[in-house]
């Protein structure tokens with residue numbers, strides 16, 4: 001007999017794709033999906049080895065995982081990734097969009113190439129992924145769950161990450177728009193809005209001075225740990241536990257977005 005928790009949250013047999021799966025948060029989320037029973041395609045753009053390590057963590061704990069090249073800047077590349085996932089498992093149920101690049105360049109100094117790289121990766125890339133995998137979910141007629149990784153910088157702008165904040169504001173709007181468009185097809189589109197988690201893309205930005213500012217503005221007074229995104233992720237990914245949730249943007253931020261003075 002299926003247990004209540006398995007019925008609500010179990011992902012056995014589901015197929016998940018994680019764009020940005022070689023990264024710190026994407027990797028942790030890929031492993032969480034695998035441990036919850038999903039077959040996971042761990043996406044990478046540059047670092048295949050890191051994606052391979054995350055896939056191995058899943059297979060070594062009895063799950064099923066592959067790595068797949070998913071350059072968010074290439075819609076045709078994402079279609080190839082989809083083809084590989086379909087060849088392997090025949091469907092796609094869950095997509096996590098966690099590609100991300102960032103830069104602290106002051107507004108007047110931002111070169112065009114930097115603006116384009118951040119917007120192309122964080123915003124256009126998520127759009128391409130939603131379009132490629134969302135179309136497949138609609139055509140399958142089995143519904144699905146898309147989870148975009150936003151940021152606390154998406155609502156009130158965060159100092160030093162101008163282009164990044166704009167890209168994430170776009171991700172929020174896209175999430176709500178597609179949630180509304182695709183609800184009739186059973187495709188749910190939500191976002192997780194993480195606070196501050198030390199990772200690759202923000203390593204240079206999280207100086208000691210900035211850390212003190214962040215901790216002073218986070219009621220829990222610390223950074224998040226990647227595994228602390230798993231609860232929101234598995235809830236949004238699950239077919240039953242979040243069946244009436246779409247267009248939601250869920251903060252996982254130690255209280256950062258509820259803090260004033």
Ligand SMILES: NC(=O)c1ccc[n+]([C@@H]2O[C@H](COP(=O)([O-])OP(=O)(O)OC[C@H]3O[C@@H](n4cnc5c(N)ncnc54)[C@H](O)[C@@H]3O)[C@@H](O)[C@H]2O)c1
Nearest residue numbers: 020022023024025045071072099100151196197199200201
């Ligand atoms: N770490 C945080 O504090 C934090 C906070 C809020 C939101 N986020 C978001 O979480 C997500 C994961 O970032 P992270 O913090 O783990 O950083 P990370 O640098 O460890 O991971 C970022 C990932 O994005 C991938 N990537 C970069 N360019 C890509 C492209 N063109 N196509 C596909 N993938 C590409 C990288 O290969 C890497 O795997 C990002 O969307 C980031 O904006 C992170």
